[in-house]
Amino acid sequence: MEVWVGLFVAAGFAALFMLAMKVSNMSTVSSGDGYEIFARFGNIGGLNVRSPVRASGVLVGRVSKINYDSRTFEAIVTLTIENQFNQFPTDTTASIFTAGLLGEQYVSLTPGAEDAVLKQGDTIMFSDSAMVLERIIGKIVTDKLSE
Amino acid sequence: MQFLLCGRVYPALHSVQCPVQAESCRLTGPGQTVKLPARMQDSPGSDILIRVRGLTFRRGERVIFDNVDLDFQRGRITAIMGPSGTGKTTLLKLITAQLTPDAGSVEVASRNIHALSTPELFEMRKRMGMLFQSGALLTDLTVFENVAYPLREHTQLPERMIRYLVLAKLQAVGLRGAAGLLPAQLSGGMARRVALARAIALDPMMIMYDEPFTGQDPISMGVLIKLIHTMNDNLGLTSIIVSHDVVETSSIADHIYVISDGRVMDQGSPAELERTASEWARQFLKGLPDGPVHFHYPAGDYAEDLFEN
Amino acid sequence: MKTEATAVSANGRLDAIANAGRRAFVFLERTGRAGLFLLRVLQSIPAVLARPGLIVQQVFSVGVLTIVIVLVAGAFVGLVLGLQGYNVLVRFNSEASLGTFVGLTLVRELGPVVTALLFAGRAGSALTAELGLMKATEQFAGLEMMAVDPYKRVLAPRMLAGFISMPLLAAIFSAVGVLAGYFIGVGLLGVDAGAYWAQMQSAVDFDEDLMTGFWKSLAFGFAATWVALFEGYDAEPTAEGVGRATTRSVVSASLLVLGLNFVLTAFLLETDT
Structure with a gap:
């Protein structure tokens, strides 16, 4: 028994x-064991807490917090990057992309050329907001109409 | 092998018994000395072990007992008799504090049992054996383990000593050979005998029998009567029998209470009750079909009923 | 004549109301007794921890004897999820997400809930019947007369065993289900094995999904065991009484589990955001 x-x-x-x-x-x-950096976006689209952060498509961290700055009218996204990926230059660009046409959204980091690297508490200077599908379609339609 | 117990030498461990007044006793076996659980001091002098005064108990609207007084003498067999449904089993539950009365008191060994705290009550119950109608054996344990159960729960005796004690108790009820069986394999009479062995495992001062003769064939009935009698004499137990089997109970009881409708209808020794003046008690004890308790359930006139339509 | 008729119907209505009131009262009274019962069982648990043998014995009869039905049910539920999920997902060309579907469904919802229902049906009914029978054969009264507390020796070990067994059974159910989904999806329908696991891992979060399922199964084990023990201990000590109590135990435990699942899901989802 x-x-x-x-x-x-x-x-x-x-x-x-x-x-x-x-x-x-x-x-x-x-x-837990990662360092936090901040990125400001005009529009984050459907980004969530725990959305992936990728560099060249490789998962390097996750979104840990999303806030809204009511002074600058921007979203402040906190990214927690794993400690082993600590060589991102300070002029790295953060963009919000969508996996596939309708898939989940993620933050993509595109490294720049500076020698200094991002450390805990730094803010990314360059960012591209999310592509919102309606806006793209609207733009295509108005472009076509104005032709 | 020899055992030294309470200063006396026993040639072999047949039955371990402590003198009633001993506070505790030492059991000395081959290579081991064991302290048995201390007995509570009974109040000596009083020869009434259980004193019931003004007992009143209701179930909803129904009055089960109405101001009942009962005395149970030390070392004697006292029987409570009465028709089915008069609350004889309820009386045992009141005496053992499984139920609380609405009024009145039950004193066991000079202590009001309903005023005891739970640990005190449990301590008291270790000295009160009870034989349930069904035996109440634990169905998933063997006969041996059932008898050993109270010893394992309440003593720290080594395994060998438990074995000696259990086999001695089973020998006393004649079921040592059935030690390995499960309760489901026993007949009703055997189950009651095992339950009796279990009830005396802790050497109680008293033992209560709830309908011990109901549904027994003549042979096991005879065995039970003999056992109850010898237990009482040999172990100096105070016995209470609750039963409606008149002949069997009268053959061993020293004192009988006849109760019905929540009152004591009559009492006395079996011989006294033989010559009772109470018509009701006579009807009950002789098993007459008609008397104060009528054969017919109350009804209107027979002829009227027949030709009503 | 007419007034008489209205008087009768008014009487009937009054009776119905009185009846409903009585039922509500009986229900409240039972619930109260069940609560007090639980309190006493929980109070007795510390005393049981000193006797691990009793708990092991009960984990055997509560957990081990339920494992076969959990294995079989888990495998079948996993197979159905794999098949059904594939059929739906393949229409959107996203059959690679089969792992997500199977994993999330099992870990968050079906694992704890179905296991709890099986647990109530197999272990719960057995517990109720066992305790009811013990009551009918005066074993509880017998224990009390031997100065043994049935709460400490009989009820508390069973409560603990249910508490220990349920999460383990739910985990086994989910694991078997995930493997069965893998078998159907990857083995028979040709979903990519890497995609199955990778999609599952990216979607099932340890804290939010796995632990949610774990807490749920713990709560369900607690609730189902409580109902089973109470129904058994409170059963009318006759053969019909035990039968009725067993039926009631399974029905009440199942409903309680489903209701609790809704509450917990709402509660745990709320704390997420």
């Missing part, structure tokens, strides 16, 4: 471990 209970508890913990490592994102995200 004790053996069966032991097996049962072991199987339960094995299942929990499998769910944690294989099914959830626990193995891919080391939350």
Whole structure:
């Protein structure tokens, strides 16, 4: 009987471990140990907390906080970047892209050429706002009409 | 092997018994000395172990007991008799404080049992054995483990000592050979005997039997009567039997209370009750079909009823 | 004649109202008793921790004996999710998201809920029947007369066992379901294996999804065991009484689990944003 209970508890913990490592994102995200940088956007579109931050398509961090600055009328997005990716130049550009036409939105970092690197608490100077589909369509339509 | 118990040498551990007045006793076996649980001091002098005064108990509107006085003498067999549904089992539950009365008191060994705190009550119950109608054996334990259960719960006896004690108790009820069986494999009479062995496992000062003879064949009935009698004599137990089996109960009881409708209808020794003046008690004890309790359930006139339409 | 008729119907209405009131009163009274019962069981739990043997024994009868049904049900639910998810997703050309669908559904909702329903049906009914039978055969009274507290020796170990077993069973259910979804999606329908796991990992969050499921299963285990124990301990000590209590135990526990799931989902989703 004790053996069966032991097996049962072991199987339960094995299942929990499998769910944690294989099914959830626990193995891919080391939350907490990263450094925070800020980026300002005129429009963040559908960006969420926990949206990915990518550089050249590689996941380097996640959006950890989104605030609105009522003085400058801009969104302030806090990005938590993993410590191993600490070589982003200070003139890096942050853009909001969409994965596929209708997929999730993410922040893309495009490195610049400066020697100094971004550190904890720095703010990215250059940013491209989200492409909002309606606006693009509207622009195409007005361009066509004005031709 | 020899055992030294309370200063006396026992040739072999057949039955372990402590003198009633001993505060505690040492059980010395081969290579081990064990302290048995201390007994509470009874108040000596009084030969009435349980004193029930003015007991009143209601269930909703129904009055089960109405100002009942009862005395249970130390070392004697006292029987409570009465028709089914008069609350005989309820009386046992009141004495053991499984139920609380609406008025009146129950004194066990000079202490009001309903005024005890839970630990005190549990301490008291260790000295009160009770034999339930169904046996109330734990269904997932063997006969041996059932008898060992109170010992394991309340003592720190080593395994060998528990084995000696359990086998001695089972031997006393004649079921040592059934030690490995499960309760489901026992007949009703055997289950009651195992329950009896369990009830005396902690060497109580008293034991209560709830309808011990109901539904027994003549042989197991005889076995139970003999057991109750010998238990009472050999162990110096105070016994209370609740029953409606007149003949069997009269054969062993020292004193009988006949109760009905929440009152004591009659009392006395079996011989006294034989010559009772109470018509009701006579009808009950002799099992007469008609008397103060009528054969017919109250109804209107028979002829009128028949030709009504 | 007419006034008499109205008097009768008014009487009938009054009776109906009185009846409803009585039922409500009985319900409240039962709920109150169940609450007091839970309190006493919880108070007795510290005493049980000193006797791990009792808990192991109950984890066996509550957890181990439920594992087969959980394995089978988990596998079938996973297979259906894989098949159904694939059929829907393939229309949008996004069958690669099958992992997301299977993983999220199992970990957040179906794992805890279905496991709790199975738990109520298998372990809960067994608990109720066992306790009801113990009551019918005077075993509780017998224990009390042996100066043994049934709350400490009988009820509290079962409560703890339910509490321990449920999350483990739910985890096993979800894990088996995910594997079954993998088998259908990747093995039979040709979804890319890497995509299945990668999509699942990117969508299922450890804190928000996995822990939500874990807390839910803990709450469900607690609720289902509580209902089962109370119904058994409160059962009428007759054969029909035990039968009725067993049915009621499964029905009430299942409804409680579903209701609790709604409340917890709303509550846990709210704390997310």
